[in-house]
Amino acid sequence: MTIPPTIQVACSNCNLRELCMPAGLQPEDLRRIDGLVKTRRKLRRRETLFHNGDKFTSLYAIRTGVFKTRVASDDGRDQVTGFQMAGEIMGLDGIVNARHNCDAVALEDSEVCIIPFERVEALSREVPALQRHVHQVMSREIVRENGVLLLLGSMxxxxxxxxxxxxxxxxxxxxxxxxxxxxxxxxxxxxxxxxxxxxxxxxxxxxxxxxxxxxxxxxxxxxxxxxxxxxxxxxxxxx
Incomplete structure (x- = not known):
């Protein structure tokens, strides 16, 4: 059976809303944020969502499934840099230079919500809670990476x-x-x-x-x- 690549979606009806969307939104703001996510994409196990070097256009909120991110090490082997699961957002690595700097691979059949970053930037200027949430997500990534460095360096x-x-x-x-x-x-x-x-x-x-x-x-x-x-x-x- 062929899986359709995209499905229309509304954040307000999602049971993961509290994990990947700002808390305490007013109904009007929530309706506006619904416009951020126009499509979902389903991926088979071991399918790649984006590759290192791909042009950055969107963030991806994981609806179901588990992913790994990886980069190629100096000796050509894959280095796993993280595992991501439902309610978490991928693609933040592409913000810096408009290119992704890792691969994101589904570890099981999965589904993501596609969030065009241009819309995030535009709506963040109008909905302060969304801007704060994006900053919090980015901060969590920094904290997570620091935790991994501590893990690898001293344990x-x-x-x-x-x-x-x-x-x-x-x-x-x-x-x-x-x-x-x-x-x-x-x-x-x-x-x-x-x-x-x-x-x-x-x-x-x-x-x-x-x-x-x-x-x-x-x-x-x-x-x-x-x-x-x-x-x-x-x-x-x-x-």
Whole structure:
């Protein structure tokens, strides 16, 4: 069955509105923001939403699914720079020089809302709440990137994996999913690329967590049995 590339949409009827749109909007402002998103796009697993070097025209709010962003490292390998999920916005990397500087790839069948950036800029001048929201989204990206640098620069393998799992389930819980169970849409190799660890280290660390009764792992199904133990790994007593 062929999936239509675009579908008309209204933000006011979306159950993710509180995640990717400003809170507390007046009805009139919400109607105006509805005009920002004219279309949705569906992507198959492993399909690329945009490529490094593509012209920047739009932001993309993830409606369903999970994505990874990646860049090519100096030795030609793909370096995963992040994992994005429903309610999050992609494409901010293109604002700087009007070109995307990474690839965005769907890790499962997904759907995004396409938000032309020219409309965002124009409406931001008229709806201050939207402008503040865009700034907050950009600020969150900066904070996230700083967190990744801290992760890669100062943490041992077990600390990196524990921090990754805690962050993942917290983000999913904010979207109505379980606080302790997750289906890993990314491969262990992709997790290793993101965390700066070899595939063998990822597998060994998960096996140790399982042996210690901290997590239960069945292929891509992961259940956190002891969240406090993960917290202690990230923030050991006395540190």
């Amino acid at each position: 041992r393998a077990e600390e990196r994996m524990a921090a990754f799992l805690l962050n993942l389930v917290q983000r999913l819980h904010a979207r109505g999913f379980s606080r302790s169970e997750v289906i890993l849409r990314m491969t262990r190799e992709e997790i290793g690329s993101y965390l700066g660890l070899k595939l063998e280290t990822i597998s060994r660390t998960l096996s140790k967590f399982s042996e210690d009764g901290i997590v239960d792992v069945q292929q891509r199904n992961l259940r956190i049995l002891d969240a406090q133990a993960l917290q202690r790994i990230v923030n050991p007593p006395g540190r």
